Amino acid sequence: MAETSGFGGAGFLTFIFYFCSSLGCGSGTAQVPVLLWSTDSFPGLAPPSAGHMTSMQELSLYLSSVFGSGSHNVLLFLQDKLSKDDFTVFGGVFGNKQDSTFKNLQAAMQSSSSSVTVPALEWAGPSAIPSLLQEQLGVSPLPVDAETLSHLSLPTSANSLLLISLPYCSSSPKSCREVLNHNDEIIGKVVSFLKAKHVPYTAIYTGLQPSRVISEASVSHQQVGRSLLQTAGPVPAPIMFLNGSSVCIMLWAQNLYISTSGGAVWVDLFTESPDLTGSMCNDQSSLLVLTYASGYRLSFAMTRQFYPVSARHWFTLDSVQLQINGTSQSFIGRSNIYAPAEYSFHCGSVSSFHDALLVPNTTTDQTQDWRLNFIDFQIQGFSLSNGTTFSYASDCAGFFSAGIWMGLLSSLLMLLILVYGLHMILQVNTMDRFDDPKGPSISVPQSE
The missing domain is CATH 2.40.160.110 (Porin)
Structure with a gap:
């Protein structure tokens, strides 16, 4: 049975992509999704918190554990542009089989031994991911396509990095769907060829740059009344x-x-x-x-x-x-x-x-x-x-801070005042006798 670790899992991936697409997770910063699957087992990786954007340093640390030992045949499907919205707009990569644009990609990830999905990777430049893989594997990327791959002899005792470039659309949604569907067919051909040859591999599908970047209006020169949720700038990595x-x-x-x-x-x-x-x-x-x-x-x-x-x-x-x-x-x-x-x-x-x-x-x-x-x-x-x-x-902060002590003492003082007032009200007594206007008046003897 295929094992999915880290961010993987078809149902979980569907939720992450649709959730981030609807809420715009990290929309103010350029980001690209990264999909990984392999015939080998990946080490465990904790799922990210909602809205978390993975940094290149975090991805580098994880890949170092994936490629730490042994030889690896790595396929890098590098599309000209890619964003997580491409999976939600053009449909079906994780669940909708009736109108799926990424049928081969979905099948490859579901049949793999392990798959990992990074919904939002901080985009650091067009050459960031190829350079990272070149550093991890110690080999330069070799550009190939689905036709020339059948003539290559992949090494079994050394690392290899094969780069398959995929185009992207720039016009109507209909042509975009056709281009992405063609790219999915290329992925299917490459994966089918490696399976037929019984060649172990690790595949990575990502974009050269994001296809959609939602820019946020700058508030640095705007006068605002409250700034509780504002941040001074990007948070540096630990x-x-x-x-x-x-x-x-x-x-x-x-x-x-x-x-x-x-x-x-x-x-x-x-x-x-x-x-x-x-x-x-x-x-x-x-x-x-x-x-x-x-x-x-x-x-x-x-x-x-x-x-x-x-x-x-x-x-x-x-x-x-x-x-x-x-x-x-x-x-x-x-x-x-x-x-x-x-x-x-x-x-x-x-x-x-x-x-x-x-x-x-x-x-x-x-x-x-x-x-x-x-x-x-x-x-x-x-x-x-x-x-x-x-x-x-x-x-290091103690449970009873100065503010908590002030609140407790103020509440205790008001409680004492309330108890004292109730006590005084309960001590009020009524008169024993009243003057009845229908009966004889009360005679009060006077002494001379």
């Missing part, structure tokens, strides 16, 4: 250290501020790309070393231990070392920088001077003004399950 083909350390922060002037001047290191040479990880300890071209070096040391009281493993961020031009300062993590070993640690602010979670180990005349301030900081050094995203985050 820093990942690989142990072989799997990620073992991940770090992300909105800002990695450092200062050597007592806070007068700050430098944000997260805007630079670091070198991870010197990093290491195992089951008991992890060390992430970030070396920047500007001369700065940050090292994060973490350990993993078993605590009998909680009957589980925990990891702690033991120290952060800052080194500049041969001079270094170590900051010790306080006891509240910890998380369960299978979780990640997150904190809105990790600093060494205000509500300090990092305390200087030793201070010299050269390092007494050194400060660290990490904004929206998240790190994980153990038990990375899928290798592309953080695990559940253990946050």
Whole structure:
């Protein structure tokens, strides 16, 4: 039986494509879909969250696990243009068999051992995917077509990358359907030829560029009243250290501020790309070393231990070392920088001077003004399950914050006032006797 892993599954793929098409997932950024299927089994891959756009770095990490060992015959069906709307507008690739434009593609994915679908891959240029495959396989792409493929002798002990170029339409929907149907027939011929020759293969179908890009109006110069859901710009990818083909350390922060002037001047290191040479990880300890071209070096040391009281493993961020031009300062993590070993640690602010979670180990005349301030900081050094995203985050914020305490005390004060008022009302008594106008009047004797 065919096995579908990761984003795969015909019913699930139908839902993803139609859902993203109707809601416009990530419509403000150019994106292309990527379909993969193979006669071999793919490693597991967690499905993306709704609206998530896969980056080229995430795709590169996954392909490195797919092509990590052995030889592979890779077919790259590269269409001039392709968007996820082509599957919904021209119909039937995942479910509608009565009016299907991609019958051969659908059959190939359903009969394969594994299939993976990336609904939205961030488009990084026309040559991004061919260059990525060339880097992963170590061979240059060889342009072929369905006719010349029968004359090729595919190697069995080396990697091969065959590039099949497919056209795209630019006029009426009717001609588009005909062009896409012709492309589907080419895919069917190539796949049928390889099956007849019993050649194992991995096929990738994607676009040279997106066929539809919905641009969003810029709001940078518009005056708006509320900005809760606005973002300042694209979110950078987390820093990942690989142990072989799997990620073992991940770090992300909105800002990695450092200062050597007592806070007068700050430098944000997260805007630079670091070198991870010197990093290491195992089951008991992890060390992430970030070396920047500007001369700065940050090292994060973490350990993993078993605590009998909680009957589980925990990891702690033991120290952060800052080194500049041969001079270094170590900051010790306080006891509240910890998380369960299978979780990640997150904190809105990790600093060494205000509500300090990092305390200087030793201070010299050269390092007494050194400060660290990490904004929206998240790190994980153990038990990375899928290798592309953080695990559940253990946050440093306490449950009873200042706002919660103010609300509880205010509510308690109002409750006491209400109880006191009810108590006073219940203590009000009526008169024992009333003057009856129909009977004799009440005589009140007066003394002279």
